Amino acid sequence: MTLSAPRDTRVSPAVCKSLGLHALLDRVRDDRSYSILDLGPALEANVRFWSQFSCSLNIHDFYRSFRQQKAAVVPEEDSEETTFSALLDFSDEEVFDIILAWDLFNYLDLRELEALVRGLSWWCRRGTRLFALISSLPKISASPMVFRILNCEQMIYEIPTQATRPCPCHLPRDIARLMGRFKVSRSFLSRHGIQEYVFVFE
């Protein structure tokens, strides 16, 4: 009997221009350092990109932690609150200037999204920017995409698996309602059916 290596189901990564990323970075002041919360996985390219700047980068693979926590906790009425409260536990002095949510919103239902935004709000101040990519396609990758920042306006989009799942296709009005004090600052629809949002905490 012969054994074959497991089939690599990853899709080839693509370099894409991101107007949202450009808007996120272009509107940041140039005379200070920043505290950044990256809700995606730890990636060499992103750490290297941010290392060019004076910043503190907090890396928190939220989706992974959320899935693990969700699997371990018995569902209760307030489970989202409890789960998100436990996951978003930073130093009490922490205040983020930039939050990178990437495509995380596509993997949360509206209740979860609302709980996430409420949890994040505690760690924000007026002017905090949140970058999110919301898909309008009927199907999305079964797990969040991987985004590697190349420069201030280009990213590599890497789809981790060919498996797909239905996209919740959050409507702009639902997003606006659930985002609380985060208001849409800039929004761009990319060719790939992904709406790039830059929110600002007000």
Place this chain on the structure above:
Amino acid sequence: MIWKKSDGDNFPTQTPMQPPPQPSVPRSQPPPGKDRALIGPSIEIKGSLSGSEDLLVEGRVEGKIELAQHSVTIGTNGHIKADIQGRNIIVMGEVEGNIFGSEQIVLRQSSTVQGNLVAPRVSLEDGANFKGSVDMTSKPAVEAKPLLRDNTAMKPPSQQLPRQDKTGDKA
């Protein structure tokens, strides 16, 4: 635009970054033939470790590791529950604690780290399981000043502490 530590107002070049050069030895194992102290896989230490030579840890350490002028390598079998202070720190195993490197910190693909990294240069390989913060601020004395919160959002009950909402700026 963000202030760049290296060259003032220039944006980073749009040329995609080149992958780092591949080392001549497999990354899963520390380079051989270098003189350094070794804590073997069967050794377990609880307490404070300090000294004046490089260190390779393949065992378990719980407490504190302080080798400010020397390199500390946590091998693939190493399990550390401690803050680590060193010049160059390379992690291939597991660390639960804060890591302070006066030159650089490298998290290899096989590493699992939960804690905060503080160093002028931090390198993190894809696949490294990292949760925590990377402090790459260039002026610690200034950056140490906490940002002030302008936020009336309610902190989740589990985190709620008596404190006053403040307004202000970090700069």
